[in-house]
Amino acid sequence: MRTPYAYARRASRTVATIGHDHVPRVIANLADQTISRMEDLAAIGHVYDPTTDKWAMRDQAAEFLYMGSSPLPFMAPTGTRQLLDVPTWTAHSDQFYCVPVFSIDTYLQATARHAVMNVVRCTCDQLTADIVQQLAPDSTVVLLLSSTAPSYYTSMRATIDTCTDLGLLAPIVLEREVRAAAIDACVLYASTDLGGLLVDGLGDGTMLGVGTSDHADLQQSIRLAFTILQATRTRMTKTEYISCPSCGRTQFDLQETTARIRSHTDHLKGVKIGIMGCIVNGPGEMADADYGYVGSGPDRITLYRGQDIVQRNIPSDGAVDSLIDIIKSDDRWVEPLTHP
Ligand code: SF4
Structure with a gap:
């Protein structure tokens, strides 16, 4: 039972570089963005220098790039991995450095999975006790969890507590999309939802998208993700x-x-x-x-x-x-x- 009087991070296993004693990782959601040039990745902390043909990684750079069904049209920056929806991953030439993203159904029916890391993307209401028990023995699973409930924070917290009680050690990455008329409102909602979970020791990473239009503002989203991690003292990346x-x-x-x-x-x-x-x-x-x-x-x-x-x-x-x-x-x- 978690005590409200002391910080303790939820126990999880290491999968690739996520979970256990790794700092919370940041995933950039690029699935609905247009990424055609290397320079486009500067917004998420990866700066390409054409004169040296090298990438520089800022302290606040996403380590994982969720590309959905559109892989990068160039080689991914050093130190990153692309996450691809499973049909795209299956057809991709580099199935080791790319990581598949399953739904619960596609995970359960899969005939091929990654040897090291398999992301299962789901919402709290899909994660029944029966499903948790089927996922628990797989030491390659990372949950990418979100909630559509009116209260994101309470729904996520209750679901993660249930997973813990059922013995699930898979790392859990907190997915949150916030759209509002003003960016200040996005910052407020995202910070209270993700920050509240992280100070309770819940969350091995974040995939955050904030913006004032249909598309998330990439730069704001990554900056805010790192700011929330810094404010919760779970990952220090700046002054x-x-x-x-x-x-x-x-x-x-x-x-x-x-x-x-x-x-x-x-x-x-x-x-x-x-x-x-x-x-x-x-x-x-x-x-x-x-x-x-x-x-x-x-x-x-x-x-x-x-x-x-x-x-x-x-x-x-x-x-x-x-x-x-x-x-x-x-x-x-x-x-x-x-x-x-
Ligand atoms: S000016 Fe001095 S006394 Fe006033 S709030 Fe700052 S440190 Fe405190």
Whole structure:
């Protein structure tokens, strides 16, 4: 029985690179997108450089590409695998690096399956106890699970709990499609649904599509998936910021300064930066930050490494550059990846 007072990830087995102690994986749903050029994959974190004929993978790049019935017209980026609907996979020349996606019926009737990984895509209402018991012994199954119930979160949570009670160890990837008139609404719904499950330790990956029209916005979808994983602390892929709410003591424009620091540093995976409005309470409020940018007077900033002051009362002009220099001197700086 799961306790609400402690985090524990649902037990699952490793299938290929999904499940058990692997970080939650991100699947890009490209099935209804037009992908004709290598450059089209930059939106999901894979950047092709034609001069070197090489792919670069961003920290926030999808590892699996769900292509439905339209395989990529070129070789998949290094480190990725295509997921193909089973009739397309059956006809494909590379049945090892591509992975079949079954429905429950096609899985049960299949005469050929992948030796390592078979994705079974289904909804909560299709996953009866009888089906779970038929899937449980297969150590190659990954469930790609979604729900059409009015409450996605409660439906998914109840179904995953039932799977656990029935001994299913297959990794479960959370599939969610959200369409709304405004992208902010998509962010809200997707975050509460997926985030709620992930903080409960449920989910070995996500396949998220958000958008304001029929087609998902690819870039937004992948970014949001990684942001939700970061916020639930299940997968850290970018800089984390701790900033105070601001009050009468605040010595600078907190929003503008945070945006400026973020624009220079948000590619630094695993670094925590505290941005605090005053030196009276700021250092205490950023206790677990790696670096601190703290207002210590009008147009004056004090920079911290952990809880230690590194530069005191320096002019705010150039303070962001000084912060970057400190990060560089600690060998924690990397140059941001840019489009070729
Ligand atoms: S750190 Fe200082 S400026 Fe920020 S909320 Fe606390 S007291 Fe106010």
